Amino acid sequence: MSTDKTLSAGTVYTETVVYSPPETFAADAPYQLAIVALDSGGRVTARIDAHSPEDRVKIGDRAEFIEFRKGIPFYRKAQ
């Protein structure tokens, strides 16, 4: 994702739950990644902030931007 993209709410285009992470994210696994189609146009690959499987998103779900954490955009399932 280019840093000049404006992150808005969006719709989940696709997602996966990563069980076999790169070394850097070993402590986070399993974690969910999603490509979110932004309402403002374009798509972004983001982490989903999910504390339990119920917080995870499916294709077509609405997702909202929370914040950047260490440069990574975090989204959560819209309430």
Added chain:
Amino acid sequence: MSKTWKRVYPNTSMRRVAVVGAGKTRFGALADRDLRSLAVEAAAKCLENGHIPPSRVEAFYLGNFAGPSFVGQNHLAPYVASACGIAGVPATRFEAACASSGSAFFHAFLGVAAGVYDVALAVGVEKMTSQTTARVAEILASAGDLGGEIKAGATFPALFAMIARRHMHEYGTTREHLAAVAVKNHANGVRNPDAHMRKAITIEQALAAKPIAEPLTLYDCSLISDGAAAVLLAPLERASEFTSAPVEIKGVAQTSDYVALEEKEDITTFRSVRMAAEKAYRMAGVSPSDIEFAELHDCFTIAEIMALEDLGFVKKGEGGPFSAAGCTALDGRLPVNASGGLKSKGHPVGATGTAQICDLVAQIRGEAGERQLKRHSLGLAQNLGGSGATSVVTILSAA
């Protein structure tokens, strides 16, 4: 031939080109072998197969994805060429992720077709298993978009998992369809003495395997392997000087696309594959229904299903059912990955493109042993780099 070429490459004086030699190493976790010795073995076998000494090679094309990261060595093309006894000629490394040696082969073809060289050697090699699996995953991930998807925590299995999810959503592709690809390729690999993992698996085993990135399990992913494969090219009209069994390159094309998955409009198809296929078919003057067998880039099971669709063998969305119905088995309508594919034969990434060419050549010459197909005169190879940012499609036939 020149008429069909003109619609792809404008120079109608391009010469017809043949593969006149092929050679490769066993694939596997080869602890006692280094990168250079693997490349030298494949090249030596290839030159022996083409009945020429190394001194006859006029240009050297090396396909290698990440030697500098995997083994620390740079300036790899002359490093390998000189060890093969080839010096004084242009020696260049081609890096296009998992399509590195497909790209090396394509450029070797161009050099001979254009009349610049009469004898060109394309070698693909990768030495991966000296690194931990986590480090290998990190190096492979550098073929993705480091500032975006990879930074966010994606691995290559994760990228193809997101592709699979979307394909399932849009076309009803199932876990069972994916598993059918793995089961078939493992069954084929049992018949290949040079394959990395000669082990048959069942649908149940594939479905119950540990998750890597949902919906992909361990058996949806190809192997981390060491190996090398080499191909010798010469003008078709001179092929008999090298071999009694030349194989003609009827069509070949390389294309590119965005690296980041999020930049692609539709991730259930690889536009680069469709474009390369269209060019290769046009150049060869054949259609998908003419192709008798194929080696497809099954880095993940979903990739073989998408390749079936993108190459025009089936309609969009029918790749899964086509695979599950056995149509791609050795005795099926279109045998795919008789070699075992990347899944079972192994995937030393920089060697995969030239290895696919070697596999087609073995089939066309009738030298494929226990996995020899009944119809084997016109074959297609599809080599994919990253999540579709590079594609090479090649069509070979008996000369």
